[in-house]
Amino acid sequence: MRVLFVCTGNTCRSPMAEGIFNAKSKALGKDWEAKSAGVFAPEGFPASSEAVEVLKKEYGIDISDHRAKSLREEDLKGADLVLAMAFSHKRSLVSQYPEYADKIFTIKEFVGLEGDVEDPYGMPLEVYKKTAEELSGLIDKLIEKLSEERKVDRMIALGSDHAGYELKEVIKKYLEEKGIPYKDFGTFNEESVDYPDYALKVAEAVASGECTEGILVCGTGIGMSITANKVPGIRAAHVEDVFSARAAKEHNNANILCMGGRVTGPGLAIMMVEEWLNATFQGGRHQKRIDKITEIEKKYMK
Numbered sequence: 697m698r699v700l701f702v703c704t705g706n707t708c709r710s711p712m713a714e715g716i717f718n719a720k721s722k723a724l725g726k727d728w729e730a731k732s733a734g735v736f737a738p739e740g741f742p743a744s745s746e747a748v749e750v751l752k753k754e755y756g757i758d759i760s761d762h763r764a765k766s767l768r769e770e771d772l773k774g775a776d777l778v779l780a781m782a783f784s785h786k787r788s789l790v791s792q793y794p795e796y797a798d799k800i801f802t803i804k805e806f807v808g809l810e811g812d813v814e815d816p817y818g819m820p821l822e823v824y825k826k827t828a829e830e831l832s833g834l835i836d837k838l839i840e841k842l843s844e845e846r847k848v849d850r851m852i853a854l855g856s857d858h859a860g861y862e863l864k865e866v867i868k869k870y871l872e873e874k875g876i877p878y879k880d881f882g883t884f885n886e887e888s889v890d891y892p893d894y895a896l897k898v899a900e901a902v903a904s905g906e907c908t909e910g911i912l913v914c915g916t917g918i919g920m921s922i923t924a925n926k927v928p929g930i931r932a933a934h935v936e937d938v939f940s941a942r943a944a945k946e947h948n949n950a951n952i953l954c955m956g957g958r959v960t961g962p963g964l965a966i967m968m969v970e971e972w973l974n975a976t977f978q979g980g981r982h983q984k985r986i987d988k989i990t991e992i993e994k995k996y997m998k
Contacts, residue, residue, distance in 0.1 A: 697726070697727075697729075697776050697777070697842060697974060698728070698729055698730075698731070698774060698775050698776045698777075698974070699717060699729070699730040699731075699735075699775065699776065699777045699778075699779060699838075700730070700731055700732065700733065700771055700772070700774075700777070700778045700779070701713040701714050701717070701730060701731070701732040701779050701780075701781070701803070702721045702732070702733055702734065702735060702767060702774035702778060702779070702780045702781065702785050702789065703732070703734055703735075703780070703781040703782070703785065703813075703815070704734055704735060704736055704737075704781075704782075704785070704815065704817075705736060705737050705738060705741070705764060705817065706732055706733055706734030706737035706741075706742070706749070706764040706765055706766075707734070707737075707741055707742070707743050707744045707817070707827075708744050708746075708747050708763050708815065708816055708817050708824070708827070709781045709813055709815060709816070709827065709831070710732035710733065710734060710781060711732050711747060711759050711762045711764075712743075712747050712750070712751055712759070712828055712831055713730070713732065713742045713779075713781070713803070713831050713834075713835065713982075714730045714731060714732040714759075714762075714774060715751050715755075715757045715758075715759040715804070716751070716755065716757065716828070716831055716832050716835050717730040717731050717835050717838070717839075719755065719756075719757050720835055720836070720839055721839065724839065726839070726843075727874075727970065727974070728842070731771070731775075732762075732765070733765045733766065733767035733768075733771050733795070733978070734764060734765065734766060734767060735766075735785055735788050735789070736766070737765055737766040737767070738764055738765040739764060739766050740763050740764060741763065741764040742760070742762065742763060742764075743759050743760070743762040743764075744817065744823040744824075746816070746821050747759065747760075747816075747824060747828075748760050749821065749824075750821065750824045750825050750828045751828060754755055754825065754828060754829075755828070755832070759848055761817065767789075769793060770792055772796045772800075773796075773978055774793075775799065775809075776799065776974070776976045777799055777801075777842075778796065778801070778856040779797055779799045779801055779803040779806055779838070780800065780801070780802045780803065781802070781803060781812060781813040781815070782802065782812035782813065782815075783802055783805075783812060784812075785802070785968070786800055786801065786802050786805075788970055795979060795980050797904065799962070799976075803831075803838065804834065806838065807834060807837040807838055807841060808837075813827065813830060813831065813834070814827065818854050843875075845927075850876060850877060850908050850909070851877045851878065851879065851880070851906070851907045851908050851909075852871060852876060852877065852878040852879070852907060852908070852910065852911060852973075853879055853881060853897075853898040853901040853902055853907035853909070853910035853911070853952075854867065854868060854871075854878050854879065854880045854881060854898070854910070854911055854912075855880075855881040855882065855883075855894040855895060855897055855898035855910065855911075855912050855913075855920075856882075856883060856894060856912065856913040856914065856957065857883060857889050857890065857891035857894055857913075857914045857915070857916050857919075857920075858883060858885075858886045858887060858888050858889050858913045859891075859913075859915035859956075859957050859958055860912070860913025860917075860920075860955075860956070860957035861883055861884075861885065861886050861913075861917065861957070862957060863913045863955070863957035863960065863962060863965055864880075864888070864911075864913045864957070866966070867911055867913070867960040867965060867966070867969055868914045870966050870969065870970075872874065876973070879901065879906075879907060881894060881897040881898050882894055882897070883900065885992045889925065891914040891919045891920055892919070892923045892983065894912070894920075895912055895914075895919070895920045895923035896923060896924075896927070898910040898911075898912055898924065898952065899923070899924040899925075899926075899927035899930045899932070899952065900927060902929075902930060903927050903928065903929040908951075909951050909952065909953075909957075909973075910924070910932075910951065910952040910953070911953045911954075911969065912924060912932065912952060912953070912954070912955075913954070913955055913956070913957050914954075914956065914957065915956055915957060915958040915959075916934075916956035916958065916959055917934045917935070917936075917954040917955040917956040917959075917960075918934055918954075918956070919935070920932070920934075920954045921933065921952075921954040921979040922935040924952050924954065925974050928993055928997060929951075929993075930951060930952055931948055931949060931950045931952070931955065931986075932949055932950065932951075932952035932953075932954050933948060933950035933952070933953060934951060934954045934955070934974075935954070935955060935968055936955070936956070936959065936960060937968070938963075938964070938967050938968055938971050940968075941953065941967075941968035941971045941972040941975075942968060942972065942975045943974060944975075945972050945975035945976065945977060946975050946976065946977060946978045947978065947982050948971070948982070948986070949977040949982070949986055953968070953969065953972050955968065957997065
């Protein structure tokens with residue numbers, strides 16, 4: 697999960713929110729990351745001395761290295777969720793970048809509250825303390841909501857043949873540690889089986905909506921991807937590196953990740969799974985290409 701906090705100058709509210717979110721996420725063992733930017737940021741300016749002092753003294757968080765950044769489209773592309781401090785920021789972002797409107801909210805709106813987080817810039821230290829306290833409470837609600845959404849809205853279908861069984865079990869353990877729900881469609885030991893049987897089970901579970909995404913493992917990952925892609929609606933990506941795993945979701949909206957138990961070590965496999973699960977389809981020009989894939993699929997289903 698990648699969160700982008702946005703305010704005006706990126707020297708007060710958004711860097712405080714970034715620092716608090718990252719500290720709280722780390723303390724809870726979440727692999728989430730926040731960044732921040734400003735709609736009218738003075739590029740390279742440090743966080744205000746009051747913001748630095750309040751976070752250091754009250755929360756033990758050091759944001760003295762922060763430097764203001766003016767928001768760019770690449771920041772929106774890379775974020776799973778964009779949270780503005782005020783409605784004026786949200787309105788500006790949606791107006792300029794309508795293609796990202798579905799992931800842009802005010803922070804209060806996202807957690808079910810009304811109003812803005814007021815700008816403390818130029819105000820006494822006590823106002824900064826109140827702003828930091830408000831942000832801390834909002835971020836508690838934000839993390840709680842994100843945790844619940846991840847639990848409820850995601851179900852991973854797992855499948856392997858005998859050659860992928862051991863790596864599947866490693867991935868299963870990772871999902872359990874992260875609290876990500878899954879359904880294991882087998883195989884359940886290392887006795888020889890046929891990979892198409894398990895690829896079909898996972899692909900049908902994803903295509904039907906029983907599961908949101910799938911992970912398949914055979915010896916190389918190739919047989920699983922070939923089989924899974926025979927099921928309409930499936931975009932199974934065979935990957936062997938972290939960049940490809942992320943791009944498979946961001947560019948191709950792959951709903952099944954395929955890898956090889958005999959060619960990929962457990963450490964790399966977990967890194968690929970993590971990147972893929974945390975990535976978000978970027979839409980835009982990529983959606984046009986996915987639509988063309990769908991049209992080809994429909995053509996040969998007739």
